Amino acid sequence: CDRPAAVASHLTAARMWRLRLPEPEHIELTTPPGRRVRAEGVRQHRFGQLAAEEVHRLRGIPVTTPARTLVDCGNRVGAGELGRVVDDALRRRLVVLPDLARCHARVPGGRRPTAAMARVLAERAGGHDPGGSDRELQVARTLVAAGLRPPVRQHRVVVAQRTFFLDPAYPDARVGIEFDGWDAHGTF
Numbered sequence: 001c002d003r004p005a006a007v008a009s010h011l012t013a014a015r016m017w018r019l020r021l022p023e024p025e026h027i028e029l030t031t032p033p034g035r036r037v038r039a040e041g042v043r044q045h046r047f048g049q050l051a052a053e054e055v056h057r058l059r060g061i062p063v064t065t066p067a068r069t070l071v072d073c074g075n076r077v078g079a080g081e082l083g084r085v086v087d088d089a090l091r092r093r094l095v096v097l098p099d100l101a102r103c104h105a106r107v108p109g110g111r112r113p114t115a116a117m118a119r120v121l122a123e124r125a126g127g128h129d130p131g132g133s134d135r136e137l138q139v140a141r142t143l144v145a146a147g148l149r150p151p152v153r154q155h156r157v158v159v160a161q162r163t164f165f166l167d168p169a170y171p172d173a174r175v176g177i178e179f180d181g182w183d184a185h186g187t188f
Contacts, residue, residue, distance in 0.1 A: 011025075
């Protein structure tokens with residue numbers, strides 16, 4: 001399989017994958033060492049070897065995978081915002097945590113700070129549930145900050161042979177909170 005001479009990466013790849021990261025100021029490309037890109041509006045990154053599983057073709061364009069893109073962009077935003085973007089990618093099934101962790105482990109931390117991604121991965125260890133939305137996670141954090149124990153997210157209930165998923169819930173107390181309501185969940 002021929003390797004592409006350049007791969008869309010970093011914030012350019014984030015835009016292609018529709019990850020909620022800042023808009024790129026330039027087209028960002030990753031190339032192998034020795035390959036020089038000289039074009040106005042292009043920012044070049046060099047990486048000795050992108051693993052074959054870190055490159056994908058999206059609409060015919062070679063681009064880093066969502067996992068590699070998240071790792072590459074880990075120093076562009078704070079850990080809190082990066083965590084929200086990772087949760088969104090998990091909900092959209094763009095990434096799974098074991099693949100993201102493996103990708104993070106392959107990228108050397110010397111030139112590129114990876115502390116934010118390491119923190120995000122550590123916070124999501126042990127069966128992390130990204131929830132149904134960022135707003136749902138904010139409600140859960142608010143409940144915990146108010147002194148309540150962490151709620152169950154996306155708690156499944158069956159009513160009249162129909163299945164529903166409550167946003168935060170306390171099943172043992174038979175309390176469920178529907179935060180987003182009809183606008184986000186309703187269908188007809």
